[in-house]
Amino acid sequence: xxxxxxxxxxxxxxxxxxxxxxxxxxxxxxxxxxxxxxxxxxxxxxxxxxxxxxxxxxxxxxxxxxxxxxxxxxxxxxxxxxxxxxxxxxxxxxxxxxxxxxxxxxxxxxxxxxxxxxxxxxxxxxxxxxxxxxxxxxxxxxxxxxxxxxxxxxxxxxxxxxxxxxxxxxxxxxxxxxxxxxxxxxxxxxxxxxxxxxxxxxxxxxxxxxxxxxxxxxxxxxxxxxxxxxxxxxxxxxxxxxxxxxxxxxxxxxxxxxxxxxxxxxxxxxxxxxxxxxxxxxxxxxxxxxxxxxxxxxxxxxxxxxxxxxxxxxxxxxxxxxxxxxxxxxxxxxxxxxxxxxxxxxxxxxxxxxxxxxxxxxxxxxxxxxxxxxxxxxxxxxxxxxxxxxxxxxxxxxxxxxxxxxxxxxxxxxxxxxxxxxxxxxxxxxxxxxxxxxxxxxxxxxxxxxxxxxxxxxxxxxxxxxxxxxxxxxxxxxxxxxxxxxxxxxxxxxxxxxxxxxxxxxxxxxxxxxxxxxxxxxxxxxxxxxxxxxxxxxxxxxxxxxxxxxxxxxxxxxxxxxxxxxxxxxxxxxxxxxxxxxxxxxxxxxxxxxxxxxxxxxxxxxxxxxxxxxxxxxxxxxxxxxxxxxxxxxxxxxxxxxxxxxxxxxxxxxxxxxxxxxxxxxxxxxxxxxxxxxxxxx
Numbered sequence: 001x002x003x004x005x006x007x008x009x010x011x012x013x014x015x016x017x018x019x020x021x022x023x024x025x026x027x028x029x030x031x032x033x034x035x036x037x038x039x040x041x042x043x044x045x046x047x048x049x050x051x052x053x054x055x056x057x058x059x060x061x062x063x064x065x066x067x068x069x070x071x072x073x074x075x076x077x078x079x080x081x082x083x084x085x086x087x088x089x090x091x092x093x094x095x096x097x098x099x100x101x102x103x104x105x106x107x108x109x110x111x112x113x114x115x116x117x118x119x120x121x122x123x124x125x126x127x128x129x130x131x132x133x134x135x136x137x138x139x140x141x142x143x144x145x146x147x148x149x150x151x152x153x154x155x156x157x158x159x160x161x162x163x164x165x166x167x168x169x170x171x172x173x174x175x176x177x178x179x180x181x182x183x184x185x186x187x188x189x190x191x192x193x194x195x196x197x198x199x200x201x202x203x204x205x206x207x208x209x210x211x212x213x214x215x216x217x218x219x220x221x222x223x224x225x226x227x228x229x230x231x232x233x234x235x236x237x238x239x240x241x242x243x244x245x246x247x248x249x250x251x252x253x254x255x256x257x258x259x260x261x262x263x264x265x266x267x268x269x270x271x272x273x274x275x276x277x278x279x280x281x282x283x284x285x286x287x288x289x290x291x292x293x294x295x296x297x298x299x300x301x302x303x304x305x306x307x308x309x310x311x312x313x314x315x316x317x318x319x320x321x322x323x324x325x326x327x328x329x330x331x332x333x334x335x336x337x338x339x340x341x342x343x344x345x346x347x348x349x350x351x352x353x354x355x356x357x358x359x360x361x362x363x364x365x366x367x368x369x370x371x372x373x374x375x376x377x378x379x380x381x382x383x384x385x386x387x388x389x390x391x392x393x394x395x396x397x398x399x400x401x402x403x404x405x406x407x408x409x410x411x412x413x414x415x416x417x418x419x420x421x422x423x424x425x426x427x428x429x430x431x432x433x434x435x436x437x438x439x440x441x442x443x444x445x446x447x448x449x450x451x452x453x454x455x456x457x458x459x460x461x462x463x464x465x466x467x468x469x470x471x472x473x474x475x476x477x478x479x480x481x482x483x484x485x486x487x488x489x490x491x492x493x494x495x496x497x498x499x500x501x502x503x504x505x506x507x508x509x510x511x512x513x514x515x516x517x518x519x520x521x522x523x524x525x526x527x528x529x530x531x532x533x534x535x536x537x538x539x540x541x542x543x544x545x546x547x548x549x550x551x552x553x554x555x556x557x558x559x560x561x562x563x564x565x566x567x568x569x570x571x572x573x574x575x576x577x578x579x580x581x582x583x584x585x586x587x588x589x590x591x592x593x594x595x596x597x598x599x600x601x602x603x604x605x606x607x608x609x610x611x612x613x614x615x616x617x618x619x620x621x622x623x624x625x626x627x628x629x630x631x632x633x634x635x636x637x638x639x640x641x642x643x644x645x646x647x648x649x650x651x652x653x654x655x656x657x658x659x660x661x662x663x664x665x666x667x668x669x670x671x672x673x674x675x676x677x678x679x680x681x682x
Contacts, residue, residue, distance in 0.1 A: 001293075007287065010269070010272060010285070011073075012070045014084075016087070018284075021088055022087065023064055024264050025253070027064050028250060029245035032222075036226075040226065041149065042055040044301060046075050047302060051305060055148070056120070056127075056148045056432070061155060064153070069087065072104070075105070099459070108428065115452065116156065118427075121428060122424065123428040124174040125425065127146050150177070150179045150180070154186075165424060166204065168415065168425070172404070173405045175239075179238070183242050184247040210239045212228050250276060326380060343512070350371075354374065364502070364504070364507060364569070364570075368507045382435075382438065383429065383438075386413075387422050388416050396412065422441070423452035427456045427461050441468075446483075453493070460495065462524075464525050470528035472646075473624060473650040475531070476649060484641045487528065488629045495524075499513070502567075502594055505545075506540050539554050548608065549596065552612060558587055563588070563671065565621075566635060567621065567622040568598075572594045588672075622659075624659060625640050626641055
């Protein structure tokens, strides 16, 4: 039989050549590793790609996607030869970089280097938690023999995000994580020596990883990989396997950066095929015996799945009823969700129960912590933590214990000062399945993690990002910590929902949207919360927060309404106070709109949006942020920040930057002098 490894090399090269773009070099060098994983090491069922007890595979160097698609085709995941021929074409199942949700068998979206390996760390943490939580004496062990396998290139290990997550993986002793490092010593600009000379193995050893090595991995026998994996599985540390490979193995350009991001060319591919004993002119050629071997293997894997299903049923029959119901909800029927009247009743009852008697002003970060624990008490799929700011973010899970090496059954994560890696790990936990994870830091520091938030949005991964200290009113820490531009940045990103609640009632709506609303999209949800104390406002509505995004929180009490104030978060109180004073002094009605989630409001029907903001009224937005996204779109003018903040107590900052009733009324008077108000772009 022709060596399947060489078939994989040539098929991947054909895939790139057919598209006239892509990366053939890495797939050709990595083919032996991929063949070993899909043919010998991994447990999966191509007929049920979402089997919860499958091993996970992550191609972190996503530019080598031709390798992944080749393996998914051979392994029987439903990718046809025509799909391979459609590589990098519009609407295909084989986009230029692997995208979660587009192709069965692709666990996470990779391409931005460092994301995949960091997702893999999150997946490994999720699996370790499940194994510990559901391991019961006398019952089948459902999750403990599941592993996360990752292939990573030099670029992934150069990106700082991988340092963050791999450091934490060592601390947490994620022994179920195995990373194959493609040490081919080539990157786009040439040899890695020009920019990357560190001893990677010593670095990972310092992180607490087991270090193994396969010299000449592109010609190694399968038995070599088998022995290496045995060692990896026998150790309670994560394992880095250094694999010496030659990029573009077998081609005229092997060992050169010229085969990194460009097709080999027809003549070179023909020569490679001849060298490997394949028909030189036959494109996309797979010998029947290779297909047959993978088909037989898939059938054997399906039998293992059947065996596991029997263990699943035995476990459900033997465990306590609440645990059985919990498992079925998490991994069969999906997280509990509500809609319509049931959802409305749920969040309204929670808001009344938690905040009806809370007259004392309180920071929304503290109110958010109360709400988070209320949901976590009921839904065990909620798991996460903070980037070394647990007390400041108020995200301590009092209903559960911390996740540690000794107690992985805990749900509270301590990510350390690793914002970018934290969010990427959260993405991995979400992608694993059975979780709705959260993370937390200061709002300004989501800037460190924005790349991971973007990947989550693109991947349709549901998660909650608790971002406190949401404005200049955090005070004395000054402009380095005051996120005047961040809300606009988040609102500009597709498939991200950013909430800025004004009190505890709106916090219930914001968290409820992420955790239990049946109509919610799979997406990242950001909740921006205050450091300073805020009062409970009489017109707040939890259900309208999550269902409409913006609503009338105070109706005009005087006739001749020509002005509307729209505000978010801490500025809603200011808007209400300004409206009351304006009506008192000028005798003209002013409506106040609370807009905790602009993203949801923009999705509403035109009738509702014009009902909230009727034509002919001047709209003044009030938010301690820049005007971008407000002025000329959702408001006629913006009362906000014109630049960065300053270091001072919050009260002094309010005076300096005009967040006072007097300043707002002066702005309202200027706006009222306009003769015509054009319809807003809602």
